[in-house]
Amino acid sequence: NFRCRSAFKLLEIDDQFRVLRPGYSVVDCGAAPGAWSQVAVQRVNSAGTDPALPRGTVVGVDLLHIPPLDGAHFLSSHDVTDPTTHAKLLELLPDNHAHVILSDMAPNASGFHEMDHEKIISMCLSLIDLAEKVLLPGGSLVCKYWDGILVQKLQARLSSVFSSVRTLKPHASRKDSAERYFLARMYIKPGK
Numbered sequence: 001n002f003r004c005r006s007a008f009k010l011l012e013i014d015d016q017f018r019v020l021r022p023g024y025s026v027v028d029c030g031a032a033p034g035a036w037s038q039v040a041v042q043r044v045n046s047a048g049t050d051p052a053l054p055r056g057t058v059v060g061v062d063l064l065h066i067p068p069l070d071g072a073h074f075l076s077s078h079d080v081t082d083p084t085t086h087a088k089l090l091e092l093l094p095d096n097h098a099h100v101i102l103s104d105m106a107p108n109a110s111g112f113h114e115m116d117h118e119k120i121i122s123m124c125l126s127l128i129d130l131a132e133k134v135l136l137p138g139g140s141l142v143c144k145y146w147d148g149i150l151v152q153k154l155q156a157r158l159s160s161v162f163s164s165v166r167t168l169k170p171h172a173s174r175k176d177s178a179e180r181y182f183l184a185r186m187y188i189k190p191g192k
């Protein structure tokens with residue numbers, strides 16, 4: 001049983017692209033109430049459910065409270081865009097790095113589309129700073145955005161540090177919503 005229907009979007013993305021593998025370390029941004037983390041825990045085996053497979057790590061972050069989940073560490077009441085959160089995340093990750101960054105983060109919608117669009121894009125851009133600190137070379141990022149004029153800019157920024165960037169619209173995402181995801185793979189650490 002998942003805490004939220006959003007789980008089905010990540011399941012769909014992962015079934016198609018196999019972003020999450022046993023033993024991987026994952027950062028889940030905007031994790032509350034924890035459905036994406038539930039999916040991640042299963043797929044990276046961070047609760048050790050299958051003793052024959054390597055055991056991964058899931059660390060979730062949200063401004064809100066995230067109820068405890070077996071196999072996950074949560075930083076509730078933390079802002080993903082705040083560099084002090086990045087430092088805490090690093091400490092919770094084995095060898096201070098992650099294979100995957102997930103973000104289903106969204107601002108509280110004001111109803112003014114351009115303003116909401118700008119806010120979510122700037123959240124996505126801050127994930128590029130987070131990646132620079134925690135993401136392993138070759139790592140992946142999945143991030144939600146709302147379609148609009150700044151998407152090109154975000155896509156260009158992602159393409160400057162990931163070899164592969166594609167847009168996804170999972171079936172589980174309402175057809176009439178502006179919601180989309182970027183799947184960025186093969187991270188290239190700047191300066192390396």
Ligand code: SAM
Binds near residue numbers: 003033037107
């Ligand atoms: N993926 C989650 C799940 O499956 O349970 C649902 C995430 S919900 C759509 C978006 C979340 O992003 C909200 O819980 C919100 O509090 C969080 N959020 C928004 N801005 C944030 C920020 N700056 N730092 C951390 N979390 C943030």
